[in-house]
Amino acid sequence: MNATISFDSVLHVVLALVGVAVFVGLNGLLLVYAERKVAGFIQRRPGPYEVGPQGILQAVADALKLIGKQLVRPDRADPLLFWMAPVLAFFPVLLLFLPLPFSPLLTGWDVNLGLLLILAFAGFNVLALLLAGWGSNNKYGLLGAARAVAQSVAYEIPLLLAVLAIAFQEGTLSLSSIVATQGSMPWQWNIAVQPLAFLIFLISALGETNRAPFDLPEAESELTAGFHTEYSGMGFGMFFLAEYANMIVACSVCTVLFLGGWKGPFLDGAWWFLAKVYALLLAMMWFRWTFPRVRFDQLLNLNWRWLLPLGVLNLLATAFVMKL
């Protein structure tokens, strides 16, 4: 880390954190709305429609409702762990946005270990899910938490392997440098060089963010709501926001690593970055409303039997090519 800690840089980070919080909040609303509209259109119904024109304020109304609701804690739940879990799920995610390069200028904290930072802080999420499941003293919650831990731990490995392949290739862990080395045209992006790593990353990201078809920690037809069975009001709201925030981070990292970040065929800028992130998010929603859920052992099998060996092979191949 070469940045000397000055007042300026601290101010920059604080401002960035505020900006990120606003960004995450707004995106939470937007994505909830988008998710429901996508579901509606895929299922040939209008989706949210009544609150505001085309139901655009539905997410706001929902958020207000969640904020206004009483926070209920089950009688025998552990108060500390129970309330810590949603906080722990949500706030560390904000940090993950700091190193993301939205554009060459729009970066919260341009550190040369940005990738590492994201991967390190992403681990907090699983802790939060574990605490939520354990702390709520609910059997479904416990099963969900157990699933969450096994799933997160497993899927972090292929994720890392995919990321490592890019890091090998680029020789840096700074996200903005990774974008900088990619060209403007789609065939100059890393996805053209590393399609396998991209696929592994995408699937692992679905697993890491507990999105369908890998939404096993909360699989509602099996575990009612899994780890957040007992949460109401904003307790649930925080998990909800954290899930969407995690999705944005995962898609952002994917954009940076594989899709050329802020670069595009014309007019480079943050809007290219956002367009790619939202396209990936839409794809994630598309998956959710199309596929059935996998079974837990299949989820782990997919990881250990397919993604992990493929990731290692890919890494070896990358290393071999780089050596040449």
Next chain:
Amino acid sequence: MASIFRTIADLWSLVVGLAITGKEFCRPGVTVHYPRAEVTPESAASFRGPIELIGLDKEPAKPRCIACMLCVSACPSGCIAVTRAPAPKPTPEELKAIAEAEARGEKPKRPAPPKAPGTWTYDFSLCSLCGSCVEVCPVDSIGFSNDIYMVGTKREDFVFDQLARLARKAAARKAEPKPAAKPAPSAAPEAAPAPAASPSETGAATPASEA
């Protein structure tokens, strides 16, 4: 090795699925958006909604019902309650005749109660819409309405005074065919435009005016 290829082929099914949902995404919705769009009248026509009384051809505000009570006994849920209309008050001449008859020690000839219901209440909250009453009615005085969008906020909303309902409906129908013309100064006073009249008010819609 073969299994690897098969797995890859299997994964194609996921792409096919995505293509289908993607295609459906672009097609227009199919839901009927209720307050803005309603089920077509043709579609509602065959719907068996809460039962209603059917009026006489000549006097649509008066039911064909002869208060035979067959529907009351046929109903599996006991949701129909009918009482006979009371006998009309004897006219002065009849009163005189009765008094004379009594004086003679004969059985006086009192005016017979009309073959018509005095009250006709129906509790839709108990009804299972089986149609037993419609089928047993000897004078075809009961039919299904096709009221699809009926709502209520309390149980009492679904206890209907059918005579009042019939009168309201008849009045509404009377007003309908000539909307341009000034509504006839209601032939019957109870046919006044009171669409949400309370049952008790319109209960007087069919006083035993036969006598």
Next chain:
Amino acid sequence: MHSADTLRSRPTSCPAASADGGCADDQIAGDGYTCRFERGARPESLILNMGPQHPSTHGVLRVLLELDGEYIVRAEPVLGYLHRMHEKMAEVKNPAQFMPNMGRVDYLHALAWNWAYVGAVEKLAGIEIPERAEYLRVITCELNRISSHLLWWGAYLLDLGAFTPIMYAFDDREMLLDLLQLMTGSRLTYSSFRFGGVYTDASPAFVQGVRQFVPHLRSRLPMYTALVTENIILRRRIEEVGVIPPDMVTRYGASGPVARGSGIAYDVRRAEPYSVYDRFDYEIPTRAEQCSMARYMVRMAEIEQSLRIIEQAIDSLPEGEHMHPKAPKPSFKLPAGESYFAVEGARGKIGVWIASDGGKTPYRVKLRAPGFSNLALFAECARGTLLADAVAILGSLDMVIPEIDR
């Protein structure tokens, strides 16, 4: 061996309950079923009450599970949350008055129950039915079977985590309900068969609607197959899961798609031919795999077979009355005697046994619900599977709780 006394008194809510209703310390609090279940459980296992409010127990079924991790060591369904004592109601109402109940036993295939009861009464009282009514019964009952299978299909996919198929199924089902509304006046709890015929005659709109619907649904089925049946995730979820060997089918008296999914070509429409089913050309789909996928495939094939039956029936719909002129009045008295009438419902063999002493109301009516026997085998079938498999197995049995509890 228990003495007669202890067996006659119903068990109290909890064998280990203290005076204030609480359980002993070493037992998890719960009602009698949980406490009884608790005994003999391994100390390290997890006792989980799945239901009565659970997204995939389809209503209010409760399943007590003993879990080792996510593996099911033991399962015990607990019924009765939707019990309405239809059999008692049958004893206090005359046959015509009991008919509305038949729309509410199995609300997904109400017309089959209509038919079972009407058939039993007609058999007992020797009531004849006009041919046109027989055809109309076949057509509406088969339409209803399709609507039941479509709803099952959507709900099953919901159990397996796919949210969209149920909406597509409802899209098609809505057309079916429109058609059935034309014939019966209702959209779900039909009470439209009558002793000696059917409630309404088929209108030209109905006949035309059915003719249009058959090719429409046929054209939709390939989409269902491509979206769901061939989906690799679905296949991996339900293939070789919940294997029910034929001997298990016999031991539990299971029927319908559960039996046919185990390779037993048993269908009441063939085994005890009733009405005019023997005039139509259709197949009894069976699968040899015995797993959940086999039951899935059987139901999907049955939709096609039902379409075939409807097509033939609507083409050969005879003219005539829809009610027999000598059909009895609703208040008629059942003659003394007994009769058992079985029909093939969407879930299997529906049987109605009526015993009458010639009084105003039947002396005893027994409703044989197919789901009751089908669900009974769940405990044995789910042993050793994963929790997610239990959901897949429950769904593949196609339960309708009101029918099971009656």
Next chain:
Amino acid sequence: MTPETASVTPDVLLAPLDPAYLADENPARTGLRWSAFLAADALPRAAALLLEAGWHLEDICGLDVREGLAAVYHFDRMAAPGRLAIRVMVDRDAPMLPSIADIHQGAEWHERETADFYGIAFTGNPNPAPLLLPEGMEGYPLLKDAAARAPLAALLAVPGREDTVLRKAEGFTLLEPAEDAKPAKAAKAKPAAGEEGSDNA
């Protein structure tokens, strides 16, 4: 189950159990193919023989009649359809029957249901808890008042049933019409039901 066992009729199958009554019925009239009266203690043996021959249990119906309680077991075969009703009389004062749930596992729930409705105890049922009715509920809903009970014969032995009695033990009087069994009414209603009943058009 082999094709040979599938063709064995219940009269041969149940012969070793010495049924008090066994009749060949007309399914067009009653939906039954055979009916039999068995002693309670012969029930498990009968169930085992039937299972071996490929029969499955359809349902168990309790019945409250003047002679006591009764249970009717309906069996059917998938390979060669035909319904068999096995009737067993139960003592009203000590209503007990042996359970067949260890043979036909599906019987467990049917027995528990019958226990709920009639208070018949099935000894040997693996889980004799209430099935459909709540725990601790008083009374048995399908039991009838003494005045409302009909004799068994009024239900099962109406004239014109056209069943061929294959076996009848000495002293088996359950199906003899009782004096006050309203036979006139039954007889009047029956002729309307011709050979071509409702069951096959």
